[in-house]
Amino acid sequence: MYAVLHTVVPPVAKAIWRPTVTGLENIPRSGGVLIASNHLSFADSLVIPIVSPRKVHFLAKSDYFTGHGIKGRLQKAWFEGMGMLPVDRDDPKAALGSLDTAxxxxxxxxxxxxxxxxxxxxxxxxYRGRTGVAHLALTAGVPVVPVGISGTDRLQPIDARFPKVVPISVAFGAPIQVAGRYDGVAPGKARRQITDEIMTAIQALSGQEEAGVYNDRAPDA
Incomplete structure (x- = not known):
């Protein structure tokens, strides 16, 4: 399904929205890699896979995979075809399960x-980054590619039924290597330093104002 959708969806989406994409050469063409992005809209998880030269998996609410009837089957096929992986956000252990999936x-x-x-x-x-991204990078020994997205917050606002044609830009930064750099550093300190480095890179790519605090709003998309 992925091959079928990516033969059709990216060319059509690019023709309609004409996103400005830079830094694709920064994405390793093989091997495990984390794509760490700012987050403005549900559409971010579709835009990045559409413009990326390789398949990128994101987590999505399990509800999208459990619908009934033709609509439910089509919705499931769409999300699976776009590389999405289900996560049950109502499960208290979902966070740990998400790390295992990653x-x-x-x-x-x-x-x-x-x-x-x-x-x-x-x-x-x-907003300030949470250290799960650093935990994954250190545990898996993979690089992190920072991403700055802009415009997706205007693509499909919460009250809009259909996406709008608005300028979108996606900038991929240079990979941040973590393997071997933090040997002997306390784990908590290493995770914080790596996360802050990633967020600094994302800010440079997105140009956003830094909030300086965590985003404690409940996920709604």
Missing amino acids: LEVLGRGDAFGLYPEGTRSRDGRL
Whole structure:
């Protein structure tokens, strides 16, 4: 399904929205890699796979995979075809399960996308990164490619039924290597330093104002 959708969806989407994409050469063409992006809209998890030269897996609500009837089957096929992986957000153990899923993806040499802010920004500012991204990078020994997205918050606002044609830009930064750099550093300190380095790179790519605090809004998309 992935091959079928990616033969059709990216060319059509690019023809309609004409996204400005830079830094594609920074994405390793093989091997496990984390794609760490700012988060402005649900559409981010579709835009990145559409413009990326390789398949990028993101997590999506399990509800999208459990619908009934023709609509449910089509929705499931769409999300699976776009590389999405289901996560049950109502499960108290979902966070741990998400980490396990990410490590499985990285372990087989694939790309895994995530948002260090945790949930999308409603005011356009860049919130402080949570250290799960660093934990994954250190555990899997993979590089992190920072990403700065802009325009997706206007692509399909919450009250809009259909996506709008608006300028979108996606900038992929130079890979941040972590393997071997933090040997002998306390784990907590290493995770914090790596996460801050990633968020600094994302801010440079997105140009967002830094909030300086965590985004504690409940995920809604």
